Amino acid sequence: MKAFKAYDIRGVWGTDLNEEIAYRIGYFLPEVLPAKTYLVGRDMRLSSDTVFLNLANGLRDRGVNVESVGLSTTPMIYWATAKYGYEASVMITASHNPSNHNGMKISAKDAKPVGYDTGLNKLEKLVESDIKPQPVEKRGAISEINLYSEYVEFQSQFRGNIDNLRVAVDCSNGASNIFIKRLLGDTPYYINDTLDGRFPGHEPNPLEAENQEQIKELVKQNKCDIGLLFDGDADRITFIDEKGQFISPDLIIAFLGNYFLGEKKQKGIVLQDIRSSRAIQEYLGKLYDAKVETWRVGRAYAALKLRELDGCFGGELAGHYYFRDFYYSDSGIMAALLVLRLLAQFKAQGKSMSMIVKEISGYHNSGEINFTIEKKKEAMDAVRDHFMNLEKPERFLDFDGYRLDYNDWWLNIRPSNTEPYLRFLCEAKDEKKLKEIVDTVTEIVKSKM
Numbered sequence: 082m083k084a085f086k087a088y089d090i091r092g093v094w095g096t097d098l099n100e101e102i103a104y105r106i107g108y109f110l111p112e113v114l115p116a117k118t119y120l121v122g123r124d125m126r127l128s129s130d131t132v133f134l135n136l137a138n139g140l141r142d143r144g145v146n147v148e149s150v151g152l153s154t155t156p157m158i159y160w161a162t163a164k165y166g167y168e169a170s171v172m173i174t175a176s177h178n179p180s181n182h183n184g185m186k187i188s189a190k191d192a193k194p195v196g197y198d199t200g201l202n203k204l205e206k207l208v209e210s211d212i213k214p215q216p217v218e219k220r221g222a223i224s225e226i227n228l229y230s231e232y233v234e235f236q237s238q239f240r241g242n243i244d245n246l247r248v249a250v251d252c253s254n255g256a257s258n259i260f261i262k263r264l265l266g267d268t269p270y271y272i273n274d275t276l277d278g279r280f281p282g283h284e285p286n287p288l289e290a291e292n293q294e295q296i297k298e299l300v301k302q303n304k305c306d307i308g309l310l311f312d313g314d315a316d317r318i319t320f321i322d323e324k325g326q327f328i329s330p331d332l333i334i335a336f337l338g339n340y341f342l343g344e345k346k347q348k349g350i351v352l353q354d355i356r357s358s359r360a361i362q363e364y365l366g367k368l369y370d371a372k373v374e375t376w377r378v379g380r381a382y383a384a385l386k387l388r389e390l391d392g393c394f395g396g397e398l399a400g401h402y403y404f405r406d407f408y409y410s411d412s413g414i415m416a417a418l419l420v421l422r423l424l425a426q427f428k429a430q431g432k433s434m435s436m437i438v439k440e441i442s443g444y445h446n447s448g449e450i451n452f453t454i455e456k457k458k459e460a461m462d463a464v465r466d467h468f469m470n471l472e473k474p475e476r477f478l479d480f481d482g483y484r485l486d487y488n489d490w491w492l493n494i495r496p497s498n499t500e501p502y503l504r505f506l507c508e509a510k511d512e513k514k515l516k517e518i519v520d521t522v523t524e525i526v527k528s529k530m
Contacts, residue, residue, distance in 0.1 A: 085205040087197045088381040091184030094128040100135045108138020108214045109207035113200045116168035118146040122153030123173035124256050126278035128183045132173045140214035146236040147223045154256040154315035156412035157232050163192040163408035177286035180279050183447045192408045196381025233263050241422030249308040251296040253285040257311040270303050279376040285313030297325040309417050315385040317400040318413035324433040331357040334396035335364040335441045340419050341393045352387050353397025356376045356493050360442035377481040445515045451502040452526045460529040
């Protein structure tokens with residue numbers, strides 16, 4: 082089924098996902114993830130109430146109780162799942178996808194992610210099957226619970242004194258609106274700060290350049306120190322510096338080390354994804370003698386890996402940030418609070434956000450380049466072979482595409498898990514070298530199209 086992805090369930094509402102599919106997901110979920118009670122939240126998309134009703138009916142027809150928190154961010158569901166000991170939960174959201182999409186993010190006990198390799202594959206087969214639901218005699222109960230105050234109290238511990246900052250916030254008309262003003266107050270400059278599942282301001286994908294235009298302009302107009310841009314369900318965030326420039330999200334991983342490794346003196350490995358800058362290791366290694374581990378892209382892998390390593394925090398190029406203090410899960414709001422807390426301290430020392438970013442990284446970055454190609458594996462192998470035949474890399478990783486690290490440059494080429502793309506990016510200390518690598522890879526890949 083088209084809606085079942087590597088990390089979650091997501092697709093066009095009415096086409097890839099509909100009332101019957103939502104019901105069958107609820108009905109068969111207990112076979113994959115047994116639990117007496119499911120915690121369920123939903124975002125503000127126009128179809129989310131319908132998805133909820135059908136999902137809940139499916140669960141209840143199996144005798145499973147449903148506790149609904151109503152409107153929620155995805156991270157609040159992760160937090161509540163772990164904190165209150167739920168065996169299973171579902172967040173109804175299509176995250177950063179357009180308004181006509183919807184989906185579900187499923188978690189097991191302790192907020193462990195359920196991905197395609199850990200249960201969604203089995204669920205997909207059951208939903209697709211000819212098995213007809215047979216509702217039990219004693220249906221499960223449904224109840225409403227309110228966890229807003231407890232969640233705000235939890236997040237408040239990470240908020241520092243930011244009175245010296247001018248802050249711009251773009252909520253993308255998404256779920257961050259539920260909590261952000263309770264945490265930051267009315268002082269920041271807000272845009273798209275109403276819950277609206279039509280996303281009238283712009284699509285809720287903070288990585289797309291056109292969706293960054295409003296927050297960049299807001300930062301410059303009001304001479305802000307930083308801009309925050311949330312996605313639709315608030316599990317991701319990106320940042321804009323005081324000059325209105327987009328900050329590569331992986332560099333924020335390095336910046337956050339100043340809180341966990343510096344201010345809090347926590348011990349533990351830092352996690353990055355295979356696309357992340359080598360500047361993270363160089364910055365954190367120099368300041369805190371930190372060890373940085375590289376792993377696969379996606380929450381279904383990152384959250385489990387951070388837990389396995391008992392790492393203190395980690396992040397991804399896409400703007401996900403994972404925290405041991407957040408049950409090894411990701412939270413855009415928690416990342417925002419910590420970045421603001423740190424920036425206020427650095428500003429007091431005379432440093433701006435752009436100055437800090439410059440200190441973190443001296444690399445030139447290609448940005449992620451997408452190739453639409455059927456022969457993904459053949460093209461990846463050709464790129465790998467070309468460079469390895471020229472010179473043996475200092476490090477070679479092959480668990481999520483390929484990553485080749487050399488003395489003053491590196492590259493990663495990997496197939497997308499959710500889209501028909503081969504994704505490529507690289508970094509180099511020298512801009513001329515960067516262009517040479519990009520041109521070479523482009524030529525190799527196009528020769529396989």
